[in-house]
Amino acid sequence: MNFKEFLNESIISDIQKEEKIFLLIIGGSASGKNYFFERNFKMKLVDVDKILKDLDSSQDRTFLSKAIAKANEELDKSFREGISVAQVSTGAGTTGVKNKLKKAEQFGFKTGLILVDTDPKVAIKRNKERANSGSQKLIPDWKIEKTNKEARETFNELKSSVNFSTKVRN
Numbered sequence: 001m002n003f004k005e006f007l008n009e010s011i012i013s014d015i016q017k018e019e020k021i022f023l024l025i026i027g028g029s030a031s032g033k034n035y036f037f038e039r040n041f042k043m044k045l046v047d048v049d050k051i052l053k054d055l056d057s058s059q060d061r062t063f064l065s066k067a068i069a070k071a072n073e074e075l076d077k078s079f080r081e082g083i084s085v086a087q088v089s090t091g092a093g094t095t096g097v098k099n100k101l102k103k104a105e106q107f108g109f110k111t112g113l114i115l116v117d118t119d120p121k122v123a124i125k126r127n128k129e130r131a132n133s134g135s136q137k138l139i140p141d142w143k144i145e146k147t148n149k150e151a152r153e154t155f156n157e158l159k160s161s162v163n164f165s166t167k168v169r170n
Contacts, residue, residue, distance in 0.1 A: 011166040012040050015112050021084045021164075022075075022104035026091025026155060027116030028148025029139045030127040032170050033088040036116050046074045046087045049136075075100065079107040091115070092150035094157055101162060112164035115155035120148045122170075 015021055023041070027033045037045060051074075052067040071087070078085035091097050101111045123144050131138035159165035 011112070011114075011164050015164055016041070018084065018110050020082055020107075020109045021112055022079070022101070022109040023084075023086040023112040023114065023164075024091065024097060024100065025086060025088045025114045025116060026097065026151045027118060028120065028123055028146075028151050029090060029144045030123040030130065031116045031118035031148065031151070032126070033116045036114075036168060036170070037086060037088060041086060044078060044083060044085045046071050046078075046085060048089070075103075079104060079109065082107070084109075090147040090151055091154040092147045094150075094154045097154050097158060098161075101158070110163040113155060113158055113162045114165070115151060115159075115167040117152065117167050117169045118148065120145045123148060 015023060021043075023043070025033045025037050034045075034047065034049075048064075048067050048071045051070050052063055055063045055067055055070070075085060075087065087100070089097070097113075101113070104111050124141050127136075127139050127141075127144055130136045155165070155167065
């Protein structure tokens with residue numbers, strides 16, 4: 001995977017310098033959010049998919065609400081303790097993203113929003129490869145297209161309301 005375009009290259013180094021930051025990395029399903037995070041940031045990450053796998057190795061989606069609740073608990077703990085934290089999310093629900101950003105700000109955190117903008121065709125191909133390798137269950141194509149579109153909409157609506165925002169394409 002190659003991230004071809006940074007609309008603001010300095011944003012990553014600016015975020016790394018902050019002591020209390022809440023960073024949301026959003027993008028459609030199979031867009032490469034975790035890949036991007038792992039290669040660019042050294043901070044605590046809350047990842048619902050990882051929590052889901054830890055709760056149930058069969059990746060049964062019925063555990064999703066439990067995984068989300070656990071992720072929210074981890075975020076709250078980081079906010080209370082003043083520990084910089086990031087979360088990867090589809091960002092498909094603008095209200096949920098707004099609420100997380102607002103909560104972080106209430107605890108005195110600066111906020112950042114990064115959109116990993118991936119062509120849905122690339123994400124669909126990547127999703128099939130991951131499913132074939134057994135690393136994740138297959139996500140329906142329509143859901144990848146939907147979450148990709150909704151992530152862009154969320155980013156465009158909220159990018160001016162955070163301290164740091166940028167879009168990367170891969």
